[in-house]
Amino acid sequence: MDEFESRLREFRPRRPSAIPDTRLQLLRGPIWLATAAGIAAVMLIATWLRAPPPPPAVINVGAALTELALEHPEKFDAALTEISRTALPDVTARGGALEPLAKGF
Amino acid sequence: MKRVLAVSMIVLSLTVARADAQALLPLPLTSTNAALRYWMAFAVMKDPPGATSVVSVELLDRVAAGTAPWDEAKFGRLLDDNREALDIMRRASRLTTCDWGLEYELGSFTPIEHLAKGRVLGRLNALDGRRAAVKGQWNQAVGIWLAGVRFSQHLARGGSLIAVLSAHAVLRPSLDALAVAAGQKGVDRTEMFLVIRALPEAEFDWDAAMKRETESVAIYRRDHPGAKAEMVNPVKVNQSREGARAERTRALAAMQ
Numbered sequence: 255m256d257e258f259e260s261r262l263r264e265f266r267p268r269r270p271s272a273i274p275d276t277r278l279q280l281l282r283g284p285i286w287l288a289t290a291a292g293i294a295a296v297m298l299i300a301t302w303l304r305a306p307p308p309p310p311a312v313i314n315v316g317a318a319l320t321e322l323a324l325e326h327p328e329k330f331d332a333a334l335t336e337i338s339r340t341a342l343p344d345v346t347a348r349g350g351a352l353e354p355l356a357k358g359f
Numbered sequence: 360m361k362r363v364l365a366v367s368m369i370v371l372s373l374t375v376a377r378a379d380a381q382a383l384l385p386l387p388l389t390s391t392n393a394a395l396r397y398w399m400a401f402a403v404m405k406d407p408p409g410a411t412s413v414v415s416v417e418l419l420d421r422v423a424a425g426t427a428p429w430d431e432a433k434f435g436r437l438l439d440d441n442r443e444a445l446d447i448m449r450r451a452s453r454l455t456t457c458d459w460g461l462e463y464e465l466g467s468f469t470p471i472e473h474l475a476k477g478r479v480l481g482r483l484n485a486l487d488g489r490r491a492a493v494k495g496q497w498n499q500a501v502g503i504w505l506a507g508v509r510f511s512q513h514l515a516r517g518g519s520l521i522a523v524l525s526a527h528a529v530l531r532p533s534l535d536a537l538a539v540a541a542g543q544k545g546v547d548r549t550e551m552f553l554v555i556r557a558l559p560e561a562e563f564d565w566d567a568a569m570k571r572e573t574e575s576v577a578i579y580r581r582d583h584p585g586a587k588a589e590m591v592n593p594v595k596v597n598q599s600r601e602g603a604r605a606e607r608t609r610a611l612a613a614m615q
Contacts, residue, residue, distance in 0.1 A: 314467045314468075314579060314583075314588065315468070316468060316471065316519075317576070321591060321592075323520075323521060324591060324596065327528070330528075332416065334525060334528075337471075337475035338406055
């Protein structure tokens with residue numbers, strides 16, 4: 255019995271060697287590369303989706319109106335008339351949103 | 360009884376004395392900046408109906424110019440509704456200072472709402488002059504149109520090209536109407552001649568306006584690199600300037 259136990263103690267655990275599959279070994283590199291590329295693509299899309307939209311083009315209203323005044327005075331006149339209606343609106347105007355508040359004013 | 364009477368007399372005399380003292384208090388110093396008065400006028404102004412209305416802007420202009428007949432039912436109410444605004448504007452037009460407090464540092468984005476309001480009030484003023492003329496009150500009409508001339512000068516004050524062009528639109532109807540009024544019997548031409556002669560040769564300071572226009576474009580280019588920012592067509596500006604010069608010359612000739 256002792257002899258048997260001492261015989262067993264001679265055994266040591268050992269890591270099994272890799273399966274000798276050469277095709278799998280060849281694929282290992284490309285798989286990692288594809289995974290990394292996939293993750294990068296997902297991150298890029300996520301960043302692009304979260305990025306704020308480009309600012310709207312700035313319209314130079316002053317310059318546009320000046321040009322209108324020089325080239326088409328009648329249209330410029332109409333533009334001024336429209337701007338006047340929206341600037342300092344008459345709070346007592348009939349049907350206006352502020353009419354009820356302006357009662358007795 | 361005597362006591363009550365005495366107390367009453369004392370209280371009464373004190374009250375009267377206090378009222379007198381209040382009446383004698385000097386008035387606070389008033390602002391001499393016409394622009395502030397004009398804003399008050401704009402605040403009480405009631406804009407004419409929109410383009411779809413029977414009383415269109417074009418019709419108002421034609422009536423003011425005397426090329427369309429006056430209709431009291433159509434236009435009288437409009438002017439009566441704006442009486443306060445017109446009176447404020449006319450009083451303010453006699454002041455010498457007019458500072459709109461424009462934010463030049465904003466360049467082309469300097470707010471121009473005062474020009475829009477001014478254009479509408481100027482149109483109403485010209486129309487009011489026509490109303491007086493139709494009634495045969497030519498001297499009163501002349502006074503109204505002269506206020507329009509002075510107002511146009513104030514409107515352009517300190518502004519860029521757009522201010523001068525807006526003010527020119529306010530001036531033109533009044534100037535044309537004055538030229539016609541000068542030919543009416545019994546109209547005193549002295550004041551109108553002096554007022555028009557005092558205007559710059561091309562009615563406004565176009566050079567100063569162009570200088571501000573150039574500055575505006577420079578500010579815009581600085582703040583928006585890469586954006587399209589072109590100067591206005593100088594040929595067109597010169598045409599407008601020469602047109603204004605000719606208008607003034609014609610008006611003065613009619614008043615001599």
